[in-house]
Amino acid sequence: MADTSTPAPGTSPDGETRRDFLLYAASAVGVAGTALAVWPLIHSMNPAADTLALSTTEVDLTSVAVGQAITVTWRGKPVFIRHRTAAEIEAARKVDLAELRDPQPDDKRVKKAEWLILVGVCTHLGCIPMGQKPGDPRGEFGGWFCPCHGSAYDTSGRIRKGPAPLNLAVPTYTFLTDTSVRIG
Amino acid sequence: MSGQKFDNKIIQWVDDRLPIFSVLKHSAVEYPTPKNLNYWWNFGSLAGFMLVVMLLTGIFLAMNYAANTAIAFGVVEHIMRDVNYGWLLRYLHMNGASFFFICVYIHIFRGLYYGSYKAPRELLWGLGLVIYLLMMGTAFMGYVLPWGQMSFWGATVITNLFSAFPVVGDYIVTLLWGGFSVDNPTLNRFYALHFLLPIVICALVFLHLVALHTTKSNNPLGIDVKGPQDTIPFHPYYTIKDLFGIGVLLLIYLSVVFFDPNLFGDPDNYVPANPMVTPPHIKPEWYFLPFYAILRAIPDKLGGVVAMFGAIIILFFLPWIDSSKVRSAKFRPIFKQVFWIFLVVCLVLGYCGSQPPEGQIVLVGRVATAAYFLFFPLLWVLGKLEKPKPLPQSIAAPVLKGASAGHAAQPMEKA
Numbered sequence: 001m002a003d004t005s006t007p008a009p010g011t012s013p014d015g016e017t018r019r020d021f022l023l024y025a026a027s028a029v030g031v032a033g034t035a036l037a038v039w040p041l042i043h044s045m046n047p048a049a050d051t052l053a054l055s056t057t058e059v060d061l062t063s064v065a066v067g068q069a070i071t072v073t074w075r076g077k078p079v080f081i082r083h084r085t086a087a088e089i090e091a092a093r094k095v096d097l098a099e100l101r102d103p104q105p106d107d108k109r110v111k112k113a114e115w116l117i118l119v120g121v122c123t124h125l126g127c128i129p130m131g132q133k134p135g136d137p138r139g140e141f142g143g144w145f146c147p148c149h150g151s152a153y154d155t156s157g158r159i160r161k162g163p164a165p166l167n168l169a170v171p172t173y174t175f176l177t178d179t180s181v182r183i184g
Numbered sequence: 185m186s187g188q189k190f191d192n193k194i195i196q197w198v199d200d201r202l203p204i205f206s207v208l209k210h211s212a213v214e215y216p217t218p219k220n221l222n223y224w225w226n227f228g229s230l231a232g233f234m235l236v237v238m239l240l241t242g243i244f245l246a247m248n249y250a251a252n253t254a255i256a257f258g259v260v261e262h263i264m265r266d267v268n269y270g271w272l273l274r275y276l277h278m279n280g281a282s283f284f285f286i287c288v289y290i291h292i293f294r295g296l297y298y299g300s301y302k303a304p305r306e307l308l309w310g311l312g313l314v315i316y317l318l319m320m321g322t323a324f325m326g327y328v329l330p331w332g333q334m335s336f337w338g339a340t341v342i343t344n345l346f347s348a349f350p351v352v353g354d355y356i357v358t359l360l361w362g363g364f365s366v367d368n369p370t371l372n373r374f375y376a377l378h379f380l381l382p383i384v385i386c387a388l389v390f391l392h393l394v395a396l397h398t399t400k401s402n403n404p405l406g407i408d409v410k411g412p413q414d415t416i417p418f419h420p421y422y423t424i425k426d427l428f429g430i431g432v433l434l435l436i437y438l439s440v441v442f443f444d445p446n447l448f449g450d451p452d453n454y455v456p457a458n459p460m461v462t463p464p465h466i467k468p469e470w471y472f473l474p475f476y477a478i479l480r481a482i483p484d485k486l487g488g489v490v491a492m493f494g495a496i497i498i499l500f501f502l503p504w505i506d507s508s509k510v511r512s513a514k515f516r517p518i519f520k521q522v523f524w525i526f527l528v529v530c531l532v533l534g535y536c537g538s539q540p541p542e543g544q545i546v547l548v549g550r551v552a553t554a555a556y557f558l559f560f561p562l563l564w565v566l567g568k569l570e571k572p573k574p575l576p577q578s579i580a581a582p583v584l585k586g587a588s589a590g591h592a593a594q595p596m597e598k599a
Contacts, residue, residue, distance in 0.1 A: 042359070045359050045360075045362055045369075045373065046358065046359055046362065047358060047361075047362055047363045047364065047369070048362065048363075048369065051362070051363045051364070051367075051369065071460060073459075073460065075363075075364035075365065076363060076364055076365035076367050076459060077364060077365050077459070078459070078460050124344075124485060125340070125341040125344040125345065125485075126340045126341060126343075126344035126347075127337065127340070127341065127462040127466065128460065128461065128462040130462075147462065147464050147465065148341065148462065148466050149480060149541055150541055150542070163480075163483055163484070163485055163488070164485070165484075165485050165486075
């Protein structure tokens with residue numbers, strides 16, 4: 001603005017004018033306005049109301065025997081429910097927390113020790129670990145083994161080996177009765 | 185743009201108002217092209233040809249496709265079995281992606297060998313890399329559309345890459361998915377973007393060509409054009425050469441389309457997507473394999489993702505990393521060997537990416553990843569240490585008989 005031929009009225013001693021102020025103010029409003037206008041476009045890509053509404057799944061556990069595991073769908077993702085044996089619970093409790101990548105004691109990861117409920121998605125890149133079916137490899141820690149990049153989880157679903165950074169997530173769930181659980 | 189240039193009065197009338205004919209004549213007919221371009225210079229036009237093939241087949245496929253997880257897999261099979269020539273359109277399109285990448289990879293390595301990225305062609309190189317990045321995005325999203333097992337799990341693994349970034353990672357992934365997993369909203373938006381990105385690619389190809397015609401083509405000697413004696417007009421000399429190249433490309437491309445159309449594909453993608461079952465061995469399409477190997481070579485999630493993106497981003501800085509002023513590898517004896525080693529390293533990475541990450545493969549992948557990144561500092565050091573061979577005085581010089589490269593050009597210089 002300093003190079004206009006006649007100084008605008010109200011020029012301050014250091015050459016700043018009201019026009020400078022107007023220019024900055026208008027630019028700021030323009031930038032903020034554009035950002036606000038873009039937000040609906042971006043937010044339209046986030047989960048829609050009906051996707052958000054599908055947020056709970058109820059499961060009847062009566063038919064799952066000790067040592068068995070079932071997979072149910074919750075929010076389009078598999079949820080692992082394993083009826084753990086006494087040996088598996090014991091193994092999960094015995095682990096020294098200091099040797100874990102994502103240290104969590106077993107009793108913080110279950111509500112009832114015999115029922116281990118986990119989101120069945122590898123925390124590395126989202127594959128589904130194997131170990132639910134009787135013939136599946138369970139990795140060297142007796143839990144789950146992810147075939148994509150070789151992560152191994154223990155009988156509490158904690159990461160023990162491989163590239164995954166975190167334990168298998170525990171979803172929010174409530175036991176409605178002794179043999180029925182609501183996930184979500 | 186004024187003055188009589190065309191004999192045809194109508195063409196002249198149009199050209200005075202909208203100079204399309206002048207521009208065409210200037211940049212596609214008279215465009216002075218170095219006379220010594222070899223066949224490696226065919227791959228730019230071949231990539232352009234493949235882009236047109238992809239756009240054409242893609243638009244007709246789109247007329248028969250529906251982006252809905254309930255029917256997407258079936259609708260692709262409907263294209264294969266019921267739509268007239270649907271099988272041909274689809275096989276041309278899916279193999280076309282592979283041949284597009286083959287052309288572009290050769291085009292990139294040609295630029296690397298002959299130093300085409302160096303001043304004054306830094307932006308030309310950068311624009312090319314942006315096109316390459318967009319191609320990868322487009323190809324990835326296109327691969328999701330048939331909604332087979334590899335579509336689904338490829339999409340899951342690749343979108344999960346973004347969850348590696350601290351704090352914002354999970355929000356980005358949810359935003360990409362439009363839900364809590366790869367699902368119908370994801371398929372829908374990928375289809376929209378698979379349609380949009382090629383249009384952006386076309387715009388960038390235009391800019392790539394404008395930049396090319398500003399700095400002019402590099403050539404196998406890597407020296408600047410000294411005058412008209414070093415060039416020939418683009419038409420008919422290079423138009424006919426490019427046409428010949430297209431003929432050879434079509435011969436190979438169509439052989440695959442007709443005789444082995446699933447050569448580049450994965451049988452798992454003929455199994456409908458199942459969010460409850462991960463295929464035993466997930467691997468991306470072949471053109472992503474070197475980067476996939478780099479991703480897996482780093483035993484840390486964020487580190488792997490950063491290395492993978494870094495492997496491409498670093499190429500943008502190549503013009504400034506390479507400290508040698510000599511462009512062509514012809515005159516850089518050590519760089520020439522380093523170039524071939526780098527090419528082999530890329531192929532080894534590709535092989536590692538295709539194998540399950542077990543045993544020796546992990547180690548080989550790590551060594552190759554280290555070698556890939558070492559190439560760049562080495563390039564900087566090499567420019568300082570290497571003694572290049574003497575450069576010929578002009579493009580015309582080395583072809584003149586019986587004279588050594590250094591002196592032959594004199595009679596021609598005044599032409």
